[in-house]
Amino acid sequence: MANESAELSPTDWVQDQTKQILETGTTEGIDVLGSPVVLLTLRGAKTGKLRYTPVMRVEHDGKYAVVASKGGAPEHPTWYYNIKAYPEFPLQDGTVTKDYVAREVEGAERAEWWERAVAAYPPYAEYQEKTDRLIPVFVLEPK
Numbered sequence: 214m215a216n217e218s219a220e221l222s223p224t225d226w227v228q229d230q231t232k233q234i235l236e237t238g239t240t241e242g243i244d245v246l247g248s249p250v251v252l253l254t255l256r257g258a259k260t261g262k263l264r265y266t267p268v269m270r271v272e273h274d275g276k277y278a279v280v281a282s283k284g285g286a287p288e289h290p291t292w293y294y295n296i297k298a299y300p301e302f303p304l305q306d307g308t309v310t311k312d313y314v315a316r317e318v319e320g321a322e323r324a325e326w327w328e329r330a331v332a333a334y335p336p337y338a339e340y341q342e343k344t345d346r347l348i349p350v351f352v353l354e355p356k
């Protein structure tokens with residue numbers, strides 16, 4: 214997977230942040246409202262293309278949560294379907310890239326990780342207020 218080239222987001226600010234990570238070789242120094250970011254490389258559910266997808270960094274005990282918030286929009290980000298289709302993918306945190314397996318979580322496990330996510334990036338709480346869509350949470354465990 215590493216040698217296949219991946220696509221950048223069509224969204225300018227996301228593309229800019231991804232380019233910075235690729236050029237500097239680290240996610241260090243990339244933030245959204247002061248909170249750190251990690252970089253996923255996901256495979257498109259329909260096209261099979263690799264796609265760089267930055268998300269907020271929510272880490273605990275070597276596991277990560279990935280929150281399909283899309284700013285509280287009424288619909289899931291399309292990358293939600295990419296993870297559902299191809300749940301094994303690399304995550305870059307700082308200069309380290311490792312493979313993880315993602316699992317959508319619910320109930321008490323989701324609540325536990327949602328708390329961690331809001332602690333890492335408080336605007337997630339506002340996003341959930343904005344929509345009656347239950348914002349999906351994936352937990353990523355090292356492969």
Ligand SMILES: C[C@H](OP(=O)(O)OC[C@@H](O)[C@@H](O)[C@@H](O)Cn1c2nc(=O)[nH]c(=O)c-2cc2ccc(O)cc21)C(=O)N[C@@H](CCC(=O)N[C@@H](CCC(=O)O)C(=O)O)C(=O)O
Nearest residue numbers: 227230257258259260267268269281282283290291292294
């Ligand atoms: C615009 C669209 O974006 P999206 O997948 O809906 O995701 C929207 C955003 O969530 C995405 O840009 C995130 O990276 C934004 N984002 C976060 N988004 C979040 O939802 N949560 C976060 O925590 C988050 C943090 C974050 C930090 C930094 C940063 O720069 C961006 C951040 C997109 O990229 N479309 C592409 C790809 C579409 C795609 O993935 N197609 C799939 C098919 C998908 C399907 O089955 O429908 C395929 O190729 O097969 C396109 O239209 O060409």
